[in-house]
Amino acid sequence: MNRFSQLFLASLLSGAVTLGAYKLLFDTNGYFSSNKNPITTLSTDSYAKKVGLSADVIDFTEAAEKTIHTVVHVKNVSYKTVSNPLLEYYYGYKGGQTQEQVGTGSGVIISADGYIVTNNHVIKDASEIEITLNNKKSYKAKLIGTDSKMDIALLKIDADEILPYTTFGNSDSVKVGEWVLAVGNPYNLTSTVTAGIVSAKARDLGTSGIQSFIQTDAAVNPGNSGGALVNTRGDLIGINTMISSMTGSYVGYSFAVPSNIARKIIEDLMEFGNVQRAILGVEGGELNATASRELGINQTEGFYIGAVTKNSGAERSGLQKGDIIVKLDNQKIATFADLSGYINTKRPNDKILVTYTRDGKNSVVPVLLSKNEFFSTEFKGIELENINAADKKKFNINYGVKIKSISNENLVQYSTELKGSIILSIDNVKAKDIETVSKLLNTKEENESMRLEMINKNGEIFRVII
DSSP: OHHHHHHHHHHHHHHHHHHHHHHHHTSTTSTTOTTOOOOBOOTTOTTOOOBSSSTTTOOOHHHHHHHHTTEEEEEEEEEEEEOOHHHHHHHOOOOOEEEEEEEEEEEEEOSTTOEEEEOHHHHTTOSEEEEEOTTSOEEEOEEEEEETTTTEEEEEOOOSSOOOOOOBOOGGGOOTTOEEEEEEOTTSSSOEEEEEEEEEEEEOOOOSSOOOEEEEOSOOOGGGTTOEEEETTOOEEEEEEEEOOSSSSOSSOEEEEEHHHHHHHHHHHHHTSSOOOEEOOEEEEEOOHHHHHHHTOSOOSSEEEEEEOTTSHHHHTTOOTTOEEEEETTEEOOSHHHHHHHHTTOOTTOEEEEEEEETTEEEEEEEEOEEGGGOEEEETTEEEEEOOHHHHHHHTOSOOEEEEEEOOTTTGGGHHHHTTOEEEEETTEEOOSHHHHHHHHTTSOTTOOOEEEEEOTTSOEEEEEO
């Protein structure tokens, strides 16, 4: 009987092992099962997310269907007179031949009554603008306004139907690694869709305008400029504006103007007819290992204040040289692009909360943003301010900064001649506005000489070295 019990127990254990092995290896989700789920999850993590490219994980079709009918083809027609120097020289012929030039790009319908946003460079110098919808209908477009600095333009068509349109998403909430779609109508072949992920946010490419691009690896070619960058819900999170390429074709990186910036510009153009720019009223630069070492501080992220603009909101709120801005409202500030990108979504007289570090302690103060037109800066005893519309008309220029006052001992004797003059360039770099000049001057040493090209009150161009 004892021997029988031992045999029974051995058989029972053998059967259990066999059944367990079968369940582990061959059952529905076993290692060798043909039904094994290819999606990996972390079951012990309550925040686990599915990872993979399966249709169970993500589906682009809904976002694509919502967007393709809202993206249009933009045709820019301009006319240029080309002269013949031989005819002018030998026969005194002063006429010229008019040539038609055509440029193309994409645009995004943002309202049912026909407002369309695109890039400024797509419609620059256009004599005629033609819009072709995804259903092949064409309309002449009216230019409502542009912002060359941010490369945004607003158009309007009068269609004979209610148009599909894209709704704006919140570009501040976009996350690196998030799936996105780039939708464009590059060659008037109806809208095309490419997919990728957000590679980076707040990219500063050293341009004189926007310094807060969304970078994506979704394929974008030149004809897609002005097209839509949308998330998987079909919400507009950016306007595709440029690519990084040595050949002019897509090679892996493309960039978009964040939707929060684009939306603010569009609303300004609709309401005011121009863009209302706000400033915080600080000058300085972003921190990194090198900059922090030179400044003798441990913190390597944030915006270091090198100077505070007189009579600005920053000065009135008590911000000082040496403070490090780490947050604006709930937006973390690690770079200059983070700071400029957030301020570009605001208007004069908006109030924001600035979190800054001083002597190792964090503090928060409310700051009332100033109007950019009143922004001034000082370098080497010369106070500068932005030029206004009257200056632009008087001197037939569209950029420059005006000398407001002179306190430099070596230049005081020339203050009568210099005051009111307009600086056009500094070391051959265009002095487009105070913001551009401030950023340029921050790269210069205090005793470094600079070559200025200026236009005086009589409209005469001259150059000086200071």
